[in-house]
Amino acid sequence: MTTPRFAVEDGPAIDLPAPKITEHAITARSGLPVLLGGLLGLLAGAGSVIAGAVQLSSGSKGVGIPLAIAGPVLAVTSLLLMCGLTVVSPGEARVVQLLGRYRGTIRTAGMTWVNPFTSRRRISTRIRNHETETTKVNDADGSPIEMAAVVVWQVEDTAMAVFEVDDYTDFVAIQTETAVRHIASSYPYDSHGEDRLSLRDGADEVARQLSAEIAARVASAGVRVIESRITRLAYAPEVAQVMLQRQQAGAVVAARRLIVEGAVGMVEEALDRLAERDVVELDEERKAAMVSNLLVVLCGDRGTQPVVNTGSLY
Numbered sequence: 001m002t003t004p005r006f007a008v009e010d011g012p013a014i015d016l017p018a019p020k021i022t023e024h025a026i027t028a029r030s031g032l033p034v035l036l037g038g039l040l041g042l043l044a045g046a047g048s049v050i051a052g053a054v055q056l057s058s059g060s061k062g063v064g065i066p067l068a069i070a071g072p073v074l075a076v077t078s079l080l081l082m083c084g085l086t087v088v089s090p091g092e093a094r095v096v097q098l099l100g101r102y103r104g105t106i107r108t109a110g111m112t113w114v115n116p117f118t119s120r121r122r123i124s125t126r127i128r129n130h131e132t133e134t135t136k137v138n139d140a141d142g143s144p145i146e147m148a149a150v151v152v153w154q155v156e157d158t159a160m161a162v163f164e165v166d167d168y169t170d171f172v173a174i175q176t177e178t179a180v181r182h183i184a185s186s187y188p189y190d191s192h193g194e195d196r197l198s199l200r201d202g203a204d205e206v207a208r209q210l211s212a213e214i215a216a217r218v219a220s221a222g223v224r225v226i227e228s229r230i231t232r233l234a235y236a237p238e239v240a241q242v243m244l245q246r247q248q249a250g251a252v253v254a255a256r257r258l259i260v261e262g263a264v265g266m267v268e269e270a271l272d273r274l275a276e277r278d279v280v281e282l283d284e285e286r287k288a289a290m291v292s293n294l295l296v297v298l299c300g301d302r303g304t305q306p307v308v309n310t311g312s313l314y
Contacts, residue, residue, distance in 0.1 A: 016220040023159040023222070026096050026104025031085045031111035038085075041078030045071045084116035091126040093158045105158045123158045127226065132177050134232055139199065141188045144236035147199070149180045151214055151228040160222030168221045175217035176228075183210050189235065199233055206230065267294045 052067030086106060088094055094106040098118045106112055106120070114120070131150040139145050153172060155161050161168040184199065187206060191198040199206055207229050215225040271287065 016216075019157075019160050019164055019220065019222075021102050021159045021163045023105050023157045026106055026114065028086070028106050028108070028112035028114050031087075031113040034081055034113040035085060035111070038078040038082035041074050041081075045073075045075030045078065047071070048074060080116055081113075082116075084113045084118075086112050086114055086120050088112065091124065093123050093125050093155075094120040095123055095158050095162050096120050102159060102163065121162060123155060123161060125155050125158070127152060127154045130173055130176060131231060132173075132180055135177065135180055135184065136236055137181050137184045139184060139189045140186060143189055145184060145189050145199075146232060146234050146236055147180060147184045147230065148232035149176070149210060149228055149230050151176050151211075152226040153214075153218070154224050154226060155222060156224040157222030160220065165221045168223060171221050172218050172223055176214050179210060179213040179217055183213065189233070199230070203230060263294070267291050270294065 048067045048071030050071075052065065052069075052071060055067060086094055088106055088109050088111075090109045096103045096106060096114055096118050097120075098115060103115075103118060105123075106114070107125070129150055129152055132148050134146050134148045136144060136146050151172070155168065165171045183206060186209075187202070188196070188198050190200050197205055207227075210230070211225055211228040214228055218225065271290070
C-alpha cells in the first residue's frame with residue numbers, strides 16, 4: 001500500500017499513511033415496513049399471552065401452553081427486529097459496524113433498517129467552523145506577532161474520520177494550529193516596501209497557502225477544507241509600540257517625498273512661465289534664491305511670514 005505525499009507550496013511535503021478503510025455505502029432497507037411489522041408482532045404476542053392464559057384457566061392445557069410460550073417469543077423477536085431501525089437526519093451519516101468490522105455508511109435521510117446486531121455511530125456531515133486561539137509566533141524576520149485563523153471544514157469520508165484518527169475534531173484543531181504557526185513563520189508581517197509577500201499585504205495569497213496546508217494535514221482524517229481566513233494579525237505587545245513608530249516614520253517619509261516632488265514641479269512651472277511671459281529676467285543666483293524661497297514656502301509645515309521689499313530689485 002503506497003503512502004501519499006501532499007506537497008505544500010513554500011514548505012516540505014507532508015507524508016501521510018495511506019488509508020486502510022475508505023467509505024462505501026451500505027444497502028439499507030426501508031424501516032417503515034419493519035416498524036409496522038414489529039408493532040403488529042408485539043400486539044400479536046400480547047394477544048397470544050392473554051389467549052393462552054384464558055385457555056389455561058379453563059383447563060385447556062393443550063392449546064394454552066403453546067399460546068403462552070409463542071406470545072413472549074413473538075414479542076421478543078419483534079423487539080429485536082425493531083432494534084435494527086435507524087433514523088438518519090439530514091446533514092449526518094451513520095457508520096455501521098458488525099462485530100468490529102466496518103460494513104458501510106448510511107447517508108440517506110429517513111428511517112432505514114439494518115442488522116440489529118450492528119453498531120451505528122453518528123457522524124455529522126454538516127459544514128463546521130473552527131477558530132484557533134491567538135498564537136504568538138515569530139515571523140520570517142524574527143519579529144514576535146500574534147495570529148489567529150478560522151477554518152471552514154466538512155467531513156467528506158466518514159470511514160476515514162472514524163477509523164484513521166482517534167478524534168477527528170481534535171485532529172482538525174491541532175493540525176490547524178500547526179499550519180497557522182508554520183505559515184506565520186514563513187512570511188514577514190510587513191514587506192516594508194520590498195517586493196516580497198507579507199502577511200499583512202498578501203492576505204489572499206497567504207489564506208490560499210494556509211488552506212492548502214491545512215487540507216494536506218487533515219486529508220488522512222477524511223476532512224475537506226472549504227476555506228480558511230486569518231482573523232487576527234498584530235505585533236506582540238512588547239514590540240507593537242516600536243513597530244508603530246516605524247510605520248509612522250515610513251508614512252511621514254512617504255508624505256514628505258510626495259510633497260517635495262509636487263513642490264519641485266510647481267517651482268519648475270513658475271520659472272518656465274516667468275521666462276515665457278518675459279515678466280522678469282533672473283540670473284542664476286536670483287533663480288537659486290527664488291527656488292529656495294518657493295521650496296521653503298511649499299514644503300514647510302508651518303505658515304510663512306512674507307517680507308515685502310520696498311526698495312530696488314537688487
